[in-house]
Amino acid sequence: MPPVVKKGVRIDDSFAEAFPMSGTGLVITAPTRKWALTAAQTMTGFATSVIGCGCEAGIDHEISPKDTPDGRPGVRILLFAMSSKDAEKQLVNRLGQCVLTCPGTAVFSTVAGEFEIKVGDAVRQFGDKWQMSKVIDGRRYWRVPVMDGEFLCEAKVGLTKKSVGGGNLLVMGADWESTMRATEAGVEAVKAVKDAIAPFPGGIVRSGSKVGSKYKGMGASTNDAYCPTLIGVAESALDPDIGCVLEIVIDGLTDAAVREAMRAALKAIVQLGPKTGAKRVGAGNYGGKLGPFHYHLKDLLP
Amino acid sequence: MKPFLFTLRKEPDQRLDLSALTGDRLAGRALKDIEAIEIGTTKASVKVGDVFKLRAGEVTSVRYEGGSERFDGVGAKLLPGFDIHVDGDVGAQLGRLAKGGVITVNGDAGPYAASQNEGALIEIGGDCGDFLAGPLAGELTGMSGGRVIVRGAAGARAGDRLRRGVIVIEGDAGEDLGSRIIAGTVIALGAAAGRVGFLNKRGSIVLGQPCELGPTYVDCGAHELAYARLLARSLKDESRRAARLLSVKLRRFGGDTAVLGKGEILTPA
Numbered sequence: 001m002p003p004v005v006k007k008g009v010r011i012d013d014s015f016a017e018a019f020p021m022s023g024t025g026l027v028i029t030a031p032t033r034k035w036a037l038t039a040a041q042t043m044t045g046f047a048t049s050v051i052g053c054g055c056e057a058g059i060d061h062e063i064s065p066k067d068t069p070d071g072r073p074g075v076r077i078l079l080f081a082m083s084s085k086d087a088e089k090q091l092v093n094r095l096g097q098c099v100l101t102c103p104g105t106a107v108f109s110t111v112a113g114e115f116e117i118k119v120g121d122a123v124r125q126f127g128d129k130w131q132m133s134k135v136i137d138g139r140r141y142w143r144v145p146v147m148d149g150e151f152l153c154e155a156k157v158g159l160t161k162k163s164v165g166g167g168n169l170l171v172m173g174a175d176w177e178s179t180m181r182a183t184e185a186g187v188e189a190v191k192a193v194k195d196a197i198a199p200f201p202g203g204i205v206r207s208g209s210k211v212g213s214k215y216k217g218m219g220a221s222t223n224d225a226y227c228p229t230l231i232g233v234a235e236s237a238l239d240p241d242i243g244c245v246l247e248i249v250i251d252g253l254t255d256a257a258v259r260e261a262m263r264a265a266l267k268a269i270v271q272l273g274p275k276t277g278a279k280r281v282g283a284g285n286y287g288g289k290l291g292p293f294h295y296h297l298k299d300l301l302p
Numbered sequence: 303m304k305p306f307l308f309t310l311r312k313e314p315d316q317r318l319d320l321s322a323l324t325g326d327r328l329a330g331r332a333l334k335d336i337e338a339i340e341i342g343t344t345k346a347s348v349k350v351g352d353v354f355k356l357r358a359g360e361v362t363s364v365r366y367e368g369g370s371e372r373f374d375g376v377g378a379k380l381l382p383g384f385d386i387h388v389d390g391d392v393g394a395q396l397g398r399l400a401k402g403g404v405i406t407v408n409g410d411a412g413p414y415a416a417s418q419n420e421g422a423l424i425e426i427g428g429d430c431g432d433f434l435a436g437p438l439a440g441e442l443t444g445m446s447g448g449r450v451i452v453r454g455a456a457g458a459r460a461g462d463r464l465r466r467g468v469i470v471i472e473g474d475a476g477e478d479l480g481s482r483i484i485a486g487t488v489i490a491l492g493a494a495a496g497r498v499g500f501l502n503k504r505g506s507i508v509l510g511q512p513c514e515l516g517p518t519y520v521d522c523g524a525h526e527l528a529y530a531r532l533l534a535r536s537l538k539d540e541s542r543r544a545a546r547l548l549s550v551k552l553r554r555f556g557g558d559t560a561v562l563g564k565g566e567i568l569t570p571a
Contacts, residue, residue, distance in 0.1 A: 029528070031526070069535060070531040071535060071549075072528070072531070129564075132485075132504060143527075143529050149525050150525070
């Protein structure tokens with residue numbers, strides 16, 4: 001079937017295949033925006049893929065002081081893992097090493113999930129019995145004395161098992177510059193969608209993988225069908241006018257958030273047009289048998 | 303929604319125990335039955351109908367038109383989802399052991415108001431007596447949840463043995479504010495006197511005006527506390543002045559070091 005063409009950009013008749021994940025998150029506040037962002041960036045560092053990082057995490061959005069619980073600049077981060085146990089372990093570890101340590105920060109729950117995981121209840125022991133608990137409006141907070149004052153941390157944060165990980169778009173263009181332009185536009189659009197993150201560096205992954213490898217014991221290897229340097233040598237999925245492929249991977253707290261983020265990214269990419277941006281957009285899947293969530297590009301067209 | 307109305311006929315000639323007149327205990331009862339409820343506390347019998355003129359309404363909202371300092375036990379053991387409003391004064395033990403709900407009193411309250419409150423929001427428009435939110439003799443803990451706002455002054459030993467929850471006194475506090483406080487937060491915007499925070503274990507006492515503290519409190523310096531700002535936001539609808547006090551830099555005095563010493567007294571720096 002010929003691809004749909006929108007504003008000169010070819011849209012594959014394909015779909016992104018995504019998986020259920022456990023999602024949680026935090027609001028991190030600090031006296032200044034700089035330090036709230038620093039804590040959030042540190043905490044969500046090395047969290048691109050569950051395969052090697054244990055979780056996928058990123059910054060959802062910044063929050064203005066008037067909307068944060070304590071009236072200071074804030075950042076909302078989201079974290080996704082394959083199980084609630086993994087999510088809890090990763091969240092507590094990252095909180096203890098990256099947020100507790102970061103000057104001025106305080107931490108609040110932000111995800112209304114079916115479950116709650118202990119964070120402050122775990123970190124409080126750092127206070128060596130000098131920590132104080134306060135219950136405000138039915139929520140418990142821990143005040144842990146630290147060298148710049150107090151680390152305020154909500155005792156429990158919400159976790160939902162209804163999250164979705166692995167929404168994606170394959171952005172294909174003539175060269176690195178134009179493909180990057182289109183992909184960056186897509187990532188900016190994802191950033192504007194609440195409850196969704198693009199966990200890879202700058203929201204973009206260039207090493208898309210296929211299942212299996214010629215080497216024993218390797219579960220995944222480079223997606224040779226989409227490597228432009230292998231056009232003609234390997235069995236390629238690329239057209240002759242494609243010289244670069246970049247992928248946006250999207251995780252969201254809900255199915256709707258992932259769908260909305262993919263829709264927004266696709267719109268931004270298409271709007272740029274094939275001359276300055278991408279010539280073709282596809283999506284990655286495993287034949288549709290592994291993941292229960294399918295996002296067909298034709299349903300997401302602007 | 304029409305509230306269930308109790309209109310005072312005349313000043314009662316003895317103290318009354320009104321603890322039976324909360325919404326959950328009135329539900330499903332005929333006006334006649336309610337009028338026959340015994341509320342006297344002496345040998346002379348006093349029934350609801352003798353003191354009040356009743357008008358049936360939604361039991362979730364009980365309203366007293368006219369109060370008296372002889373109204374004891376108003377809103378005792380109140381449950382979440384119910385509210386009580388008193389146009390006038392009340393006597394002792396207002397909202398004692400309340401599990402939830404909202405109690406508002408326009409006038410003054412007697413001693414032991416909000417005693418062992420567990421979750422209700424109790425607002426007193428005037429002054430209140432001694433032992434606000436405190437335990438009765440022999441009981442080990444005071445209020446264990448909820449919120450109490452006193453617009454006027456409080457008597458001695460407000461917040462005695464407070465376990466959890468927030469008490470705001472917008473006027474002056476009597477002697478020994480926050481005595482034997484275990485945890486929770488007491489805020490007094492007016493003057494405080496006596497041994498403030500005497501035997502404080504882990505509680506927070508916030509004073510709008512500096513006062514002389516005992517030698518067992520230690521100056522820990524001035525700090526921006528995220529907790530105070532969080533509480534300020536939470537309190538801004540109920541007491542704007544308390545919220546303002548919590549939004550400034552606060553000087554922390556740690557104590558009472560005569561006991562556990564993990565509590566604090568905070569005053570504007």
